[in-house]
Amino acid sequence: MxxxxxxxxxxxxxxxxxxxxxxxxxxxxxxxxxxxxxxxxxxxxxxxxxxxxxxxxxxxxxxxxxxxxxxxxxDPQAEISNLKYKVPRTEGKASDFTSVEIKDLDLCPRYAARIVRGVKIGPSPAWLAQRLGALGQRPINNVADITNYVLHELGQPLHAFDLAKLTEQRIIVRRAKAGEQLKTLDGVERTLDAQMLVIADAKLPVALAGIMGGEASEISEATTDVLIESAYFNPDSVRRTARQLGMDTEASRRFERGADCENVLKAQTRCVELICEIAGGVATEDAIDVYPAPLPARTVDFRPAKVESITSLRVDLSEMMRILTALGFTSGESAKGNTLTFAVPSWRADVSIEEDLVEEIARHVGYEKIASELPPSNVSGEYQPTEMKQRSLRRALKDAGFDEAINFSFIDTAHDEQFELIPGLVAEANNVGFVALKNPIIDEATRMRPTLLPGLLESVRHNLNHGIRDVRLFEIGRVFAKSDTGELPNERDALALIATGGATEEGRAQATREFDFYELKGALEAGVEAMKLGPLGFAGDSIKHLREGQSAPIYLPDGTKLGSIGRLSEAIAASYKFRQPIYVAELDLTALLESRECATQYKPLPRYPSVVRDVTLLVSRDVAFQQLRNAVDSEHIADYSGTKLVGTYEGQSIPEGKRSVTLRIEYRSDERTLRDEEVEERHRALIDSLVKKFHAELH
Amino acid sequence: MTAELNFEDLKPRVNAIQEVFQQKWERFRYFVLDHSDPKFIEHLKAEWRSGDSLLDMAVEAKDELERLRIELIGKKSELAALKKDVGRIRKEQRGIAGQAVNNLDIFIGNPLRDAEDQLQRLINKLRTESERIDVTLPGRRPRRGHLHPITMLRERIEDIFVGLGYAIEDGREIETDFYNFDALNIPENHPARASQDTFYTTDGFALRSQTSTVQIHAMQRRGAPVRMIAPGRVFRRDTPDPTHNPMFFQVEGLCVDRGISMAHLKGTVAEFLRRMFGPETVTRFRPSYFPFTEPSAEFDFSCFKCGGVGCRICKNSGWIELGGSGMVHPNVLRAAGVDPDVYSGFAFGLGIDRMCNLMYGLDDIRLLFENDVRFLEQFD
Missing domain, CATH: 3.30.56.10 (Phenylalanyl-tRNA Synthetase; Chain B, domain 1)
Structure with a gap:
């Protein structure tokens, strides 16, 4: 403004x-x-x-x-009511020349029309043109400029019609008929809908109510008689119409926020007075003022003590009165004890409760005068229950070389069927209701993401396109799906990881290595371990978006499925034109965080040395390490204390379909040092059993 | 006891040892020089051509020399036998004989030991040289990841408010109109509700446009008094450009208790900003309008870059606009089931993304959600 x-x-x-x-x-x-x-x-x-x-x-x-x-x-308004602005020459009643009918009072509670006859249209005097020019308003002609002047002066938008061009010289305020046309002053032909309020003459719309006049009834050099419109239009109606038509005018901006219904006649009088003075002409003695249901006067009860209790400011009652009075509030007698009743001026639709008056006083006393102090406290702060775990998770993933990503929550619907969603989000994996946006802002991004993976894949693509081939990202964020009940959608927090390229940092005194499945699994395990949760279980199985044979569902210790991990499927990788392997994992973080924490419990240090035996078995490739270890565990050998992986090997000298797995078996007693011979005996029995169970050969 | 010997009997043996030494010493005689003497090296190269490197030659020479030393003056050498036999010499000649044998020991032993010592020094020097490393190569270490700047700021904000006695809360990101608008005293026809500004799902739910939604839930659940902040993701329908994103992060705070006033609002926000931007930070409150607070205030803080003198960051005003605040509107308290005649409260909100822009001087906030590794690596 x-x-x-x-x-x-x-x-x-x-x-x-x-x-x-x-x-x-x-x-x-x-x-x-x-x-x-x-x-x-x-x-x-x-x-x-x-x-x-x-x-x-x-x-x-x-x-x-x-x-x-x-x-x-x-105050020009005050002075109008004091009749300082007397319209110089008047003659006749407005109703002698025109009529006003409001058909839609809900959208136009008040409409006033007054006529000035015999005006001489011409350029505005210099002072007027200059004043409007300074405000960035191009001068048009004296009558139009005067309406604009009064708008800037008093805030009431006005409009001048060429009376002769109104069919039957009638004004009808009504909703447009669907499809009705109106060429507005900016020269644009507008098609209206049945919700839009127009000013019409006996036949056609002549103005878009509260927004812009029509070209057909525009003031021209030939105009002699003008009809000055001053009205109050419903703010929501004006806003809706203006937005719908993509219009934003000085008038609409004011009506949208709420004009002053009681200013209608005063502003019109001011306008007519200026027209008579500048453009000559004779005004009608009165205006046709259709205002069947005047807005009731509003009052607010005010307890002066509230100023201090709300703001902590101590303000003298006289200063409060001065401020409120100067702002146009008028107080009646003190009705009940400490309560004053103020009449709210018609231009302050924003004031309706005591707190509003407190604000009026506080802002004029000055917010800078309000003290600054911490509230007395008898409570202690608290983080969200899982915050510390999430912080540990984030830092563990960071230490594992992952950068934290944040993607938009809305994605392309093209990804809908590509990914297996985390189990916590949907009851049945094959019957997913997706959440859609009615009014997306980015083309195609209408889907509230049910998975974090499409966003991360897009991030990887962005990086690869910029020549960065080593990318490791993780994201923690909300995923969405429709609920079964039709209520608010399901929301779960998910954790996703994605990695590709080198596993080592480039440019350092070290050999490079490519990122693989086990790097990702290790990072995920480290993150979960940092939260004292898990350990996670992994089992080979096929997952829709992952490559067969290099993927696994992820489980909690109690067997609850959490998500999946593995290498991105060829089909999806190809659709992104990825030429290097991409590894991804996604799991239900909400469920993981709800799972049981591993207790930290001290175990005495071993008092006797352990005996370690390595064994290398040649087994079929489908024998999983996990199976071998479980088999060893279940032998229940005396003084057995654990099995570790030493390594696996396939390739040269190993027959096709087989691989060698080297296990390190540890034996230890808490009572004494074990003798080699007794370990040897048990170990041999164990190996025999493994060989039999897995059709293995010793290697 | 064998018969006594005469000094004369030993002399030929002394001479024989000396002869052997002189004969074999020829190959080593330059090694008594300092190992850095060019003649030393020349000689080594000439005599031990077989070695691949100077180091190999030196090692070989030293081994050979060691063998010679053992042969000539070792425990089982002729010289050692001679020393024993000195005891058998007639008493009156024993002194001279002993002297002669000692002299021989010195005559042979000293150059042998000196040469061995110099060869060892050369070997040490060459070894050190060959094992020298380039200490300027970049150190070996695992790849390091980075937290998102939004996370770092959010955690810092949470730490500050937990320190001030606040609980951290979060809630749904898709909400009903009641929590997103009605309960916040945002009237039915308010422009913010229009689908130009707020995202709606096809089922008619709103993507929360502020985390105040969380405040209503928290008040309903916890009742009054309550002190909480709600950091989180919010959505507004802005087309992405360098200064807008359709999704961003904000923190909204709420403190409801008996006797809470604007002084407490000012004190709390000012204390937060001092802890965030430094003890010199000055906060300014200006009257403003929000439907959910009355009275309402926007707050600015003195520019942390220029200290209020005026710079590019604060657009030469010395102040940086940061957020909105005010006394919770009685309608909002009522909507959350809190009696406004008993309790009052303040609320404030600020953008984490905006703080991020300010603190790191971002020129394009779309970078925050592009996840370009080159961007992310600049933080933390």
């Missing part, structure tokens, strides 16, 4: 400089974004809060200034 400093000075008699205004108005809630220094004026760009349409005018700002400066300001 642009405000002319000169105009403001005329209204308030202020001596403050534009620079001082900048600071002062900002501190009462009217932030000045910029001050534009013109040759003989300064223009303040005021950021008016959306609840203060009254400040979208020079008198609105002048009123605030007068409160700040404790000065009187010459």
């Amino acid at each position: 642009l405000i002319s400093y000169n105009w403001l000075r005329e209204l308030t008699g202020t001596t403050s400089t534009p620079r001082e205004f900048r600071e002062r108005l900002t501190m009462v809630g009217l932030a000045i974004d910029a001050v534009d220094e013109l040759e003989d004026d300064s223009i303040l760009d005021v950021e008016v809060p959306s609840n203060r349409p009254d400040c979208l005018s020079h008198i609105g700002i002048a009123r605030e200034v007068s409160v700040i400066e404790k000065s009187k300001f010459s």
Whole structure:
């Protein structure tokens, strides 16, 4: 909202400089974004809060200034009612020349029309053109310029019609008929819908109510009689229509936020007076003012003590009264004890409760005068229950070389059927209801993501496209699916990892290695271990989006399925044009965090040395390490204390379909040092059993 | 006891040893020089051509020399036998004989030991040389990952507020209109509700446009008094550009108790900003408008870059706009089941992304969600 400093000075008699205004108005809630220094004026760009349409005018700002400066300001409105603005020459009744009918009172509670006959249309006088010019408004002709002038002065949008061009000289305020056409003043032919309010003559729409006039009834050089419209239109209706048609005008901006219904006649009088003075002509004695249901006067009960209890400011009652009165509030007698009742001025639709008045007082006393202190505290802070675990997880993954990613929550629907979703999100994997956005902002991103993987794959693609081939990312975020009950969608927190390229840091004194399945599994295990959860279980199985034979579902110790891990399937990799293997994992973090924490329990250090025996078995490739270890565990050998992997080998000298697995078996007693011979005997028995069970050969 | 010997009897043996030494010493005689003497090296190269490297030659020469030493003056050498036999010499000649044998020991032993010593030094020097490493090669270490800057800031904000006695809360990201708007005193026709500004699902639910939704749930669950902050992801329908994202992160705070006033709001926000941006930070409150607070205030803080003098970051104003705040609107308290006649409270909100931009000087906030490794690696 642009405000002319000169105009403001005329209204308030202020001596403050534009620079001082900048600071002062900002501190009462009217932030000045910029001050534009013109040759003989300064223009303040005021950021008016959306609840203060009254400040979208020079008198609105002048009123605030007068409160700040404790000065009187010459309120043109007040003076209209004092009949200072007397329309010089009047003749006849408005109803002699026109008629007004409001068909849709819900969208237009008040409409006033007044006629000025015999005007001489021409350019505006210099002072008027200059004043509008300073506010960035191009002068049009004297009558149009005057309506704009009054808009800037009093905040009431007005419109002037060429009376002769209105069919039957009638005004009908009604909703448009669906498909009805109107060419607006900007030359655009507009197609209207049945929700839009128009001003029509006996036949056709002549203006888009509260937004813009129509070309057909525009004032021209030939115009002699004008109809001045001053009305109040429903803010929601104006907003809806303006948005629908992509319009934003000085008028619509004011009506949208709420004009002053009681300002309708005053502004019209002011306008007519200026027209008679500048463009000549004779006005009608009165206006047709259709206002069947005047808005009731509003009052607010106010307890002055509330100012201190809400703001901590101590303000004298006289100062409170001064501020409220200067802002236009009028107090009746103190009705009950400590309560004052204030009548709310018609232009302050934003004020309806006591707290609103407290704010009026506080902002004019100054927020800077409010003390600054911490509230007394008798509570202790608390993190979310899983926050510390999540922090451990994030740091463990970071230590494993993963960067944390954050992607948008909405993705392309093209990914809908590609991925197996985490089990906690949907009851039945083959019957997923996806959550869709009705009004996406990014084309195609209409799906609320049911999986984090498409986002991460996109991130990998972005990095590869920028020449970065080593990428490791993890993301923790919400995933969504429809709930079975049709209520709010299911939301779960998921953890996903993705990695590709080198496993080692490049450019260092070390051999390089490519990222593989076991790197990803190790990172995930490290992350889970850092939370004292798990250990996770993995079993070979096929997963929709993963490559057969290099993928596994992930389980909690109690057997609950959490998600999956493995190498991205060829089909998906090809669709992204990935030429290097991509490894991904995704699991239900919500379920993982709800799982049981591993207790930390001290175990005495071994008192006797252990005896270690390695055994290398040649087994079929489908014999999993896990099976071998479970088999050893289940032998229940005396003094057996554990099995570790030493290594696996396949290739040269190993027959096809086989691989060699070397296990390290540890024996230890808590009572004594074991003798070699007794271990040897048990170990041999164990090996015999393994050989038999797995059709293995010793290697 | 064998018969006594005369000194004369030993002399030929002394001479014989000396002769052997002189004959074999020829090959080693330059090694009594300092090992860095060019003649030393020249000689080594000339005599031990077989070795691959100078080090090999030196090792070989030293081994050979050691064998010679053992042969000539070792425990089983002729010289050792001679020393024993000195005891059998007639008493009056024993002194001279002993002297002569000792002289021989010195005459042979000293150069042998000196040469061995010099060869060892050369070997040490060459070994050190060959095992020298380039200490400027970049150190070996595992790849290091990085936390997202939003995470780092969120954790820091949480730490500060937990320290001030606040509970951290989070809730749903898809909400009903009641929690996203109605309970926050946002009227039916408020522009924020329009589908231009808020995302809706096809089932008519809203993607939360502020985490105030969490406050309502928390008040309903915890009742009053309550102190909490809700950091989280929120959505507004902005087209992505260098200064907008349709998704961002914010923190909303709430403190409801008996006797809470704007002074407490100011004190809390100012204390937070001091802990966040440093003890010199000054906070400024300006009147503003939000439907869910009354009175409402925006807060600015003195620019952490220039200290309030004016710079690019604060657009020369010395102040940086950071967030909105105010006293919780009585309608909001009521919607959450808290009696506004008994309790009052303040609320505030600020953007984590915005803080991130300010602190790291980002020129394009889309980078926050592109996950470019070159971007992420710059933090933490």
